[in-house]
Amino acid sequence: MRRGTHPVALVTGAGRGIGRAAAEALAAAGYAVVIAERAASLGRRAERALQATGASAVFVHMDVAARGAAERAVRVAVDRFGRLDCVVNNAGVLTVALLHRLARRDLQRMVAVNLLGPLLVVRAALPVLRRRGHGAIINVASLLGKYGLSHYSTYCATKFGVVGLTQALADELRGAGISVWAVCPGQVDTAMARRAGATEREGLIRPESVARVIVALATGRRRAPSGAAIDITR
Secondary structure, three states: OOOOOOOEEEEEOOOOHHHHHHHHHHHHOOOEEEEEEOOHHHHHHHHHHHHHOOOOEEEEEOOOOOOOHHHHHHHHHHHHHOOOOEEEEOOOOOOOOOHHHOOHHHHHHHHHHHHHHHHHHHHHHHHHHHHHOOEEEEEEOOHHHOOOOOOOHHHHHHHHHHHHHHHHHHHHOOOOOEEEEEEEEOOEOOHHHHHOOOOHHHOOEOHHHHHHHHHHHHHOOOOOOOOOEEEEOO
């Protein structure tokens, strides 16, 4: 793949689950992919797997909440591939507990990764996207970004925040050629959901189903107004 000739996507939390599925689907659609992942072993494994298919991919070791991490990931995308066209804010963490029993460190970590992380990544990517005059930002929220549920107070607060961020950014970027969406899946068959107690009997959604919606939005195959929060239930 010649530098600058194909679209480029930055996917956070791309070592597993929805992020890994999105990275694979975007690569299959012709994107070069920046795999941003905190767990180095998972990130390198995803990088090797994509490269083995002939895709252009690079792993960036990244904690989305860390100072300077978002800017470095965007810089890698531009330096390696010459451009940036799509940002998928997928990285997320979850601790299930009644709020008064939730450890402060777990509360702070959810806010840092699930809400501060997308804010920092988008802030770092916007100058590049604005210069190009087009692009897509897709934020992975949740159905719990639309209604509250006991034991998920902090997680809900962060995902409501992601939906609000999506709507506000769409307004902020009106006329800039950059579309912003949130995808709001129900329970997805991921390691995070399993740790939270999800089981197959609950009709878990496959990560690939969420990835298909992400790619359809990024490529324009699915039309939705900028700012929309799109439910995914199967």
